[in-house]
Amino acid sequence: MATLDINGKVVDVEAAPDTPLLWVLRDHLGMTGTKFGCGMALCGACTVYLDGAPARSCTTPLSALAGKKITTIEGLGGKVAGAVQAAWERIDVPQCGYCQSGQVLAATALLTSNPKPSDADIDTAMSGNLCRCGTYQRIRAAIHDAAKSLEA
Amino acid sequence: MNTANVSRRKFLGTSAVLGGGLVVGLILPLRGALAKTAAADAKPVQANAWVRIAPDNTITLICHRNEMGQDVHTSLALLIAEELEVDVDKVRIEQAPVDPVYVNALLGAQITGGSTSVRDAWIKLREAGATARTQLVAAAANEWKVPAADCVAKDGTVSHGNKRKTYGELAAAAAKLSAPAKVVLKKPADFTQIGKHQHRLDTPAKTLGKAIFGIDVTQPGMVYATLEQCPVIGGKVASVDDARAKAMPGVRAVVNIGEGVAVIADHYWNAKKAREALAITWDYGPGAGLDNAKIEATLKEGARQDGAVIRKNGDVAAALKTATKKLHAEYRLQLLAHATLEPMNCLALVSDKGCDIWASTQFPQGAQGIAAARSGVEAARVRIWPQFIGGGFGRRLDVDFIGQAAAIAKAVPGTPVKLIWTREDDTRNDFYRPASYNTLSGGLDAKGNLVAFDYKFASASVTNRMFPGVTKNGLDPLMTEGAIDLTYDIPNEMLRVVIQEFGLRVGYWRSVSHPLNAFPIESFIDELAHAAGKDPVAFRLALLGKQPRQRAVLERAAKEANWGQKLGAGKAQGVASMESYGTHQALVADISRTASGAIRIDKLTYAVDPGIAVHPDQVIAQIQGGAVSGLINALTAKITLKDGRVQQSNFHNYQLPRMNQMPKIDVVLMPSGDDPGGMGEVGVPLVAPAIANAVFALTGQRVRTLPLADAKLSFA
Numbered sequence: 001m002a003t004l005d006i007n008g009k010v011v012d013v014e015a016a017p018d019t020p021l022l023w024v025l026r027d028h029l030g031m032t033g034t035k036f037g038c039g040m041a042l043c044g045a046c047t048v049y050l051d052g053a054p055a056r057s058c059t060t061p062l063s064a065l066a067g068k069k070i071t072t073i074e075g076l077g078g079k080v081a082g083a084v085q086a087a088w089e090r091i092d093v094p095q096c097g098y099c100q101s102g103q104v105l106a107a108t109a110l111l112t113s114n115p116k117p118s119d120a121d122i123d124t125a126m127s128g129n130l131c132r133c134g135t136y137q138r139i140r141a142a143i144h145d146a147a148k149s150l151e152a
Numbered sequence: 153m154n155t156a157n158v159s160r161r162k163f164l165g166t167s168a169v170l171g172g173g174l175v176v177g178l179i180l181p182l183r184g185a186l187a188k189t190a191a192a193d194a195k196p197v198q199a200n201a202w203v204r205i206a207p208d209n210t211i212t213l214i215c216h217r218n219e220m221g222q223d224v225h226t227s228l229a230l231l232i233a234e235e236l237e238v239d240v241d242k243v244r245i246e247q248a249p250v251d252p253v254y255v256n257a258l259l260g261a262q263i264t265g266g267s268t269s270v271r272d273a274w275i276k277l278r279e280a281g282a283t284a285r286t287q288l289v290a291a292a293a294n295e296w297k298v299p300a301a302d303c304v305a306k307d308g309t310v311s312h313g314n315k316r317k318t319y320g321e322l323a324a325a326a327a328k329l330s331a332p333a334k335v336v337l338k339k340p341a342d343f344t345q346i347g348k349h350q351h352r353l354d355t356p357a358k359t360l361g362k363a364i365f366g367i368d369v370t371q372p373g374m375v376y377a378t379l380e381q382c383p384v385i386g387g388k389v390a391s392v393d394d395a396r397a398k399a400m401p402g403v404r405a406v407v408n409i410g411e412g413v414a415v416i417a418d419h420y421w422n423a424k425k426a427r428e429a430l431a432i433t434w435d436y437g438p439g440a441g442l443d444n445a446k447i448e449a450t451l452k453e454g455a456r457q458d459g460a461v462i463r464k465n466g467d468v469a470a471a472l473k474t475a476t477k478k479l480h481a482e483y484r485l486q487l488l489a490h491a492t493l494e495p496m497n498c499l500a501l502v503s504d505k506g507c508d509i510w511a512s513t514q515f516p517q518g519a520q521g522i523a524a525a526r527s528g529v530e531a532a533r534v535r536i537w538p539q540f541i542g543g544g545f546g547r548r549l550d551v552d553f554i555g556q557a558a559a560i561a562k563a564v565p566g567t568p569v570k571l572i573w574t575r576e577d578d579t580r581n582d583f584y585r586p587a588s589y590n591t592l593s594g595g596l597d598a599k600g601n602l603v604a605f606d607y608k609f610a611s612a613s614v615t616n617r618m619f620p621g622v623t624k625n626g627l628d629p630l631m632t633e634g635a636i637d638l639t640y641d642i643p644n645e646m647l648r649v650v651i652q653e654f655g656l657r658v659g660y661w662r663s664v665s666h667p668l669n670a671f672p673i674e675s676f677i678d679e680l681a682h683a684a685g686k687d688p689v690a691f692r693l694a695l696l697g698k699q700p701r702q703r704a705v706l707e708r709a710a711k712e713a714n715w716g717q718k719l720g721a722g723k724a725q726g727v728a729s730m731e732s733y734g735t736h737q738a739l740v741a742d743i744s745r746t747a748s749g750a751i752r753i754d755k756l757t758y759a760v761d762p763g764i765a766v767h768p769d770q771v772i773a774q775i776q777g778g779a780v781s782g783l784i785n786a787l788t789a790k791i792t793l794k795d796g797r798v799q800q801s802n803f804h805n806y807q808l809p810r811m812n813q814m815p816k817i818d819v820v821l822m823p824s825g826d827d828p829g830g831m832g833e834v835g836v837p838l839v840a841p842a843i844a845n846a847v848f849a850l851t852g853q854r855v856r857t858l859p860l861a862d863a864k865l866s867f868a
Contacts, residue, residue, distance in 0.1 A: 003690035016401065019421040022207045027376065033361025034544070037493050038575040042803040045493055073361030087357040092351055092769060095221030095777055097358030098365060098493045098542030123812035130803065132493045132543050133221045134780025136814045137774070 002062050006031075007075025017063035022046045024062055025072060033073035033101050037130070044129030047102035048072050052077045054109045073101035080150065087146035096135035102129050109144050116147050163507040197323035199284035200331070201253040202277060203232060204246075207321035209308055211236065212244045217256035217273070218514055219245075219354065221777070223770035228273050228354045229447065230766055233344045235281030237305045238319070245353060245536045248515045262517035263551050265660065266630075267607060267733040267830025271833020274828055275337070282335035284326070285463065288319050291326040308313070315777040340826050344700050346766050347823070348483055352538070366512030366539040367497045371568035374499065376420040377405055377560045378427040381412035381581055384796035385657060389413055393431040400426040401840050404567075407558040409526075416560065424574070436555065439655060440764040440796040447654045447793070451589035454610035454652025455482070460626030462636050466644035471604035474594025479683055483592070483672035484858045488585035488661055488788035489806055495578040498557035501568040504596055506533025507558060508568075512541040514548040522555035527562045545781065546660035550583050574632040577804055580798040583659025584791050586612040590672035592596030595644075602695060605642045607676075609635060609669055609709035610650040612658045626651060627864025630660065634669030634837060639702045640677070640695035656793070662781045663833035666732050667840060670773040671785075671858060674728040674841035679854065689715055701761050702731060705822060706738040709759035712820055713740035723754075726846030741842035742815075743850060750868035751850070753783070753815040753843060760834065763825045771831050775819045778835015783809045786840035787863040813867065 004011045008028070013028050020039075025031040025048075034057055035046030041056035048057045049071035084107050089091075094100045103126070110117055110125040117125065122140055131139070196206035200529070204212040213232050217224040225245045233240040248254050257276075258268040259733060285305050290717045292310040293300035295317075303312045308319050340347070357363040373389035382388060392413050394406040402422035407414045413430050417423035472478060500523065503637040507529040515521045516536045524531040538610065541548055557571040595604030613628045622629065627652060635647045681691035689710045696703045706729045710716070715725060720746040729738040742755040756779050765771040788807055800806040844855050855863040 015419065016421060016425075019419075023419070023421045024231075026368075032372060033363070033366075035493070036367065036495065036572070038803050040575070040802050040804070058212050085359050087352065089355050092355050092773070094352070094355055094358035095223075095773060096219075096493070096541060096543045097221065097354065098362050100358050101361040104359060104361075115771075128809040128810075130493065130808050130810065132491060132545075132780075132808060134777035134809075136780070136809075137817055138775055139811070140814075152446065 002065065004065055004070060005068065006070045007072060014064065015062055017061060019050065019062045021057040021060045021062065021065060021070070025057065031072055031074055035098055035101060036139070037099070041049060044100070044102040044106060045099050047105045047129065049105065049109070054106055073105060076105060076108065080112050083146040083150045084108045084142070085147065086118060089140040091138050091142045093135050093138040095135055095144050099129060101132045103131065103139055107139065110143065111146060111150065115150060117143060163718060179539065197327045197493060197731060199287065199323065199327060200280050201251070203284045205235065205284070205319050205323035207320045207323070208320045210244060211238050211242055211308070211319070212246050214248045215245050215481050216248040216262070216517070217269040218247070218538050218544070220264070220514065220541035220548070222269070222323055222774060223352060223767060224264065224269045226350060227240050227270050227767045227770060228277055229353060230350065231273055231277035232281040234343055236285050238308045240345055240350055241353065242308065243353070250536050251522045262515070263549065264514040264544070267832040269832070270828050275720070278337050279335055282337055283331050286332045286335055287323045287326040287329050290329050290411065291322045292317055295325065296459055321564065326480065336387050338514075342763060347764060347768060349769055350672070350767060352432050352770065363495055363540050365542045365590045366493055366499070366510060367572060369499050369510040369539060369540065369603045371510075372695065373503060374568040374570055375416055375418055377408075377416045377557070377569050377571040378420070378423040379412045379414045379415045379556060379560070379577070380427050380430055380432060381577065382434050382436065383580070384434070384439045385581065386439045387411075387434050387436040390433040390435040390628065392433070396429040396431070397426040400429055405563055406430070407560050407563040409556060411556075414556075414560045414571070416564060416767070420572060429766040436796060442655050442793050442796045444502070444792050447587055447656065448589070450654040451587060451610050451652055454650045455589045455591050455608055457610075457650050457652075459608055459610070459616070459650035461649040461650055462632045462647040463638070463841075465642065467643045468604050468606045468821065471644035472593055472595045472606065475604055476598045476683045477596040477683055479676075480593045481676055481856060482680060483590040483675065485588045485668055485671060485858045487587045487656070487792070488789060489579050489582045489791050489800070490545045490547035490659070490661060491579065491808060492543030492545060493545050495573045495575055496547075497551035497570065497572040498554045499570040500527070500554045500557035500561035500569055502527045502529060502558065502561045505565050506535065508535050509554055509558065510537045510539060511554050511557075512539050513551060513554065514541065514546055515551055518551045519554045522551045523558040525563045526556040545662040547582065549615055549660050564758055568691050575803070576801045579769065579801050580645070582791075583657050585661030586614070587654070587660040588668045590668075590856040592676040594680045596677065596680065596684050600686055602640070602642055602680055602684075604642060605645040607635065607647045607673065608650065609648070609672070610652045611668060612656075613651045613655050614658050614660050615652065615656060616666070623651070631665045633664060634666035634730065634732060635673070638673070639699045639729070640692070640730050641698050642695065662778070662837035663732070666730075666837035667782070667785050668725055668832065670728065670730055670837040670856045671840045671844070672728065675844050675856065678726070678841070678845040678848065682848075687716070692727070692729055701736045701824060702729065705759040705848040706727070708822060709738035709740050709757055709822055712759065712818060713742065713755070713757040715740060723852070724846045724850035726842045726849055727843065728841040728845065730838060732834055732837060735829030735837065736832060737834055739838040739842045739844045741839070743843060743846040745850060748868070750866040751847065752868040755816045755818065756839065756842070757818045758835070759820045761822045761824050762831055763823065763827045763829045764835070765821055765823045766828055770819055771821060772819045774831045778816050778833060779817050779839055780809055782836045782839025785836065785858060786860055787867050790859050792861070
């Protein structure tokens, strides 16, 4: 049995120690906002925060999570996240929407560390998150829009 | 020219789908349920197949097309809302079950594909909205004993003088009235919602991680399945030693379903690990020796055959003989995977109540047929629960994974089983966008006018596999698209297609044959323009005398992109133009060479005339997204085979465009006319030829193969 800190709650999980966090969340805990895309940390659909920094839950085993604070899309909150999600809605970023939990977490992490990112900063921070539908241009616009709204 | 649309309309309408092997015993599982709902006054009232009105005035659209990002939920809700006189953001969406009333008239089956959703619904759903509104008004008029013509329906209420009732209050009485024989639809000039800016109804759920995709559905007592499939597509299990797998933690059962062996376990990770412990001997079948060289040789041989004539004008052979200048070229396109971000998956339950299927699918009717066939449950007792789709692009027109889940669930009756493919499974068990071999000859007269055009396209037919009987006289209507609707006026032309199977299953990939035809044709038109010493835009405009809409988009794209301007060193532009799905478009690509010698795609400038744009912001979104599918086709992605095995596996060796590689995409909408054209696939096909033509302008290198990276080009 492992004890995890997920979205500020203490949760006990009965799973094999090599089970990736992604499947602990989705399968054992029924938290399906975090998505399975590749299983190799190549697409970013499974992005969560570990101690506030973006991480790929599909390659992070349960055994590596002791003492870490885990944040998922379900528990994402605060001023920056609110600004990002509001900008996402203003600009209607999602198409199929499958990658968007990961995109929202990556964008929120970017704006938290860099309140006024340039296009080059966005390229660097967001290139690990694939969007097969091609919402990249709107993601970029929404990040700039959220930055502006946080400035005001 | 609407030839392609006409052929689409005729396409499956002759009930080929229903007669084919795929769909077994079509049934209406919910029709009875719908009728029952309408009878119960206290409950929400089903006004017709699409509209349900609750006492609290909640309006629900029973959406008969599946949402995969292309915005059908909001676009179709707009059609209802406009005529029903409710705000679209008050409309809730419920996904429709399988029922003949929901058949797509343009395709002859309950399918979401072919850029047909809005076109098929354009009259149908506005009439459904108007019919419901007319009945609500009549119910109010009866109650108030006033003429219906004096009542006003607006914002979900009917009023007359001081009297006012909500639709919710009127719905039960309205449902008892017979539907009007005829309703008059609004004139486009009177639209208050169609054509205006609206937010997508599904944006909040998708932004908060709350949208439920097929892979997210859970049922009480649910277990998981993984499936080891034959490494050669089409191969079968010869024998399996499952002793080690069965002894692993959490494993409930091991099931041989023919094309592979499934492990059912309490949790996904246990099912995945136990799968790795299976020892399977395969019968690889006839595909075992297949590789790319063989596929290309087969297609090249196909291109030497006469094929079937798609269209013909004048005498192309004679015109080529007497032409002042002649050009001949051969083009090739690669195999592609769909690579939806949500891998194939399906939750199936076989029980004494029948079979229930929860899945992301573009083809609920096909899902019902295959689930019935593989579970052994009669189709009347197979219920399909379609979910949000995490990327379709045509992959989820195929229902193979749904049949697999049904076959696996059959082994554990009463237990819901969710089958999830890995990314590697998904990449290696696709129905691939077919490769093609295309030959072209053109002739110019002394003044550089195009007087002869001879085109031949050899490729495999998806339609022959999925909908046997639809191809007539060698013409698969989903191979001729992008050629039959050629907009250029050429006095002597012959366009032909050769159906040449090459031993690998192929599937519909967003925009289907349009890119397979547009890359060769629009690149070759560019070759001819240069051979004639003419500007590529001017050369095309000269061939569009009878095509005012096509001329207009080409002129506009050129203007917006400052075509002909002096570009700096290391920069170039390329152009391409076509009609597809009844929508006219032209595209200018701006590219540049980086310091390291790589090519960067800087900008794509589209001008698009979609007829009426029902939801303009999402029409733009579809072009932006289509551009990314177009970049996948154009730049680096390809599927290759060795010894019958697909060599790519995941996103490191089947690469999709990322944020840092994205060009700026400018879209100019130029709506004209009173009917919508198709939009979901339009953005795709011109990307490759526009970029290839820009590469020629930049480097002098004419690339006639896709992906362009195969011609020793690298992209930044």
